[in-house]
Amino acid sequence: MSHDSAIDIVYLWVDGNDSSWRAKRQAALQRLASDSSAAMARYSNVEGRFRDNHELRYSLRALEKFFPEHGHVYIVTDAQAPEWLCPSDRLTLVDHRDLMPESSLPTFDSGHIESWIHHIPGLSERYFYFNDDVFFGAPVQLRDWFHPEGFHLAWSDDPEVTDEAMRMDATSLENACRLSIQWLSDPTRSGEPACRVQDPRYQSTFRTFAHSPRPMLKSILWELEDVAPELFATVRSTVFRSWDKPTIVSDFVLRWALAHGIASIRPYRHRYVSTGEADQQKQLQALVAEFGALEFFCINDTTDDAQTQDPRLLNVLTALQSMLPSPSRFENTMVVQHSDTVPQVAAPTFQMPVKGAQAHESTNASGLQRRA
Template sequence: MKHLLHRPAEDAGRIDVVYLWVNGADPVWLRKRHRAYTAWTRQNGEELAAFGNVAGRYRDNSELLFNLRALELFFPDHGHVYIVTDGQTPAWLRPSSQVTLVDHRQLLPCASPEVFDSGHIESYLHHIPGLSERFIYLNDDVFFGQQVNPAWWFEDRIKVFLEPASTAHPEALHPGETALVNASIESGRWLTERYPHYRHLPQVYSHTPRAMRKSLMHELEHLAQDWFAQVRSTVFRSWRIPPIVPDLAPRWMVQMGYAEQQVLNPLYINTGDAQAGREFDTLLQNFGNLPFFCINDTCDEAAGDDPRLLRIAQTLEKLLPDPSSFEWAGDQRMAA
């Protein structure tokens, strides 16, 4: 397994893949999270964003294992894989020159070693040493579902995706709104102040693979220094400080002509919803013909043996039964 200090050389033609991953059941990590949350709430009162510290945000339902199987199946020519973690290693992950574990302590400044807000962490992804200019960032619950055409994602302009429908959003940030809605509100304010001809679309951006260019994120970081600084001050997600990568980054790229926007309604499964069973059936029927799909753990504080959660790995095992080159074989895994 490569670690951050042993990294591949730059390759302009390569498209690397970056994941965030955490094992929320790790007792050492759990104690750290509870200790940090107790300290954070003393100073931050009612700042926690909606669903900002529920177990479902951190739970590992084996999504990354199957995500790498899907990556190898549908995008075999991908570049280097970076897995950004909080000092953890998946038990099934086989050491390989093709994957690098990036510890938070190596990527984030020493002033913020304990961070449980993905918006904070992902604001540093373009600083990963050795990362290719073009890269795709995925949460581990967002999967490729058919063959990937890199030219479609990157050539001409980067593809970004809005959800098809919008609901009435408040005009100001609100503690009861999701991070994506608050991010849309703040993005609209920021872009309107800087670009007189900017016209804000009220839809939020879909949960999709995020095609990105490292140089563009450095450019945006320079322009939005204050917002980046605020995001990098968080420990847990605050409703007053929306994340940058899910909304401002694609809107700004579209405004500057770096990206083109498409309205898309990808398969998005909320595991806690009543219709989740039908959506899993849709996934089973259409796998191989979906550009991508998301399985979002919205069971929040459910027990790990909840049938709604077990269905995630059971379904993915049916779709992706063959181990990837990133995994130990069964007997090797036991030995490891």
């Protein structure tokens, strides 16, 4: 594998406040058959699933601060563009219509959308895939993310998923874990022709993966489209996230890579913030205190159907602005920054860390339930 080329970055992004997009979403919801509507996963259509709280703006600032040698940036979106985005020869907006066939559109399931990422023309072999609520938090050392045979991964700090069939009341992460292990453990697949043989020492675990930057190999995704076409076809049939059709790129691909010696588990210094929790301010204060010593962090919007001016959303913006105040090259500085326009009276003050502050490798002490 050549390690000479730059490593591209892929984001998924949506502006859930856009009136045209909201009309499209509502029309798609009304067209759903009753059985499809009943199969919608938990939290699959809450506002927090689609809300833009300017996380992408700050994730790009973190990218430029901590990984300035990155390759091309691709932002996959549905006929939208951030109002603050500045044209750049290092960034391309990829419209759903240019990436996915008509039969896949419209879709509001990130698991469906991400199954097409490796089809982006010109995408580098090695790349990072981000949700826009994931951020680098310290200088990037590529050896910590990629190795000569593949890439490194991190487990989440959540308890193991129970060993049972997929459940309607389970999270997408839990059901994705179950589906992946079921597929990998199926003895009828042992006689099928395959490009690779599963490592006999591999043992499945019902742990879920951390919300992190996803190091990926494009060739592995193409290979898996041939190895597991039924899984790709199933997730590509969704309009909204379904409990019985969970994401595969954020679990199956990673677990398959572990089972075949392509991926390995590595401990990372990280933090996960759930914005809808009662101790949100405490979580954000801990994040700000550890910023610069965290290899990555995630700020997951779990405020669900909160209003735009909800203090919890303003708290997140205040924390992000305190950590990442400098615009990236991808921002049009003539556009008034959102952080300058929100009322600050309801927002707490966050102090930046003292130089040399240490981060913990496992920081989910409150046992927060993660959502995909």
